[in-house]
Amino acid sequence: MSGIYILKTKDGYRVSHYHRYDDLVGFDRNGEYFIDGKLAKLIFSKCFKYDKLDDAIQHATVISKFHSETDDGICVLKYAEHLTFKELIKNGKNN
Numbered sequence: 001m002s003g004i005y006i007l008k009t010k011d012g013y014r015v016s017h018y019h020r021y022d023d024l025v026g027f028d029r030n031g032e033y034f035i036d037g038k039l040a041k042l043i044f045s046k047c048f049k050y051d052k053l054d055d056a057i058q059h060a061t062v063i064s065k066f067h068s069e070t071d072d073g074i075c076v077l078k079y080a081e082h083l084t085f086k087e088l089i090k091n092g093k094n095n
Helices: 037-044 053-064 085-091
Strands: 003-009 012-018 025-027 033-035 074-080
Touching (some): 003 085, 012 053, 033 037, 033 074, 037 085, 053 074
Parallel strands (some): 003 074
Antiparallel strands (some): 003 012, 025 033
16 A cells, blocks of 8 residues: 555654555554554655644645555554654664
């Protein structure tokens, strides 16, 4: 699935278009969502960090105009909101 994804972490929001949601987000053995930190680093590390969700959504809306079809539209990924971006990519997963 593809979409415009807003990654929410403790230190802000990052926005990117991505084609393989199922590789980025999964379930652990306890049934909890996780974000693959290594893939998040690849997708979001060069993205501008926003402090406010409204600003990230505005940026996502602009990006969405360049992609005629997305399976997921604009989605906010909150599974790593308890970590900073550095912690997420260092740990490999958010759990």
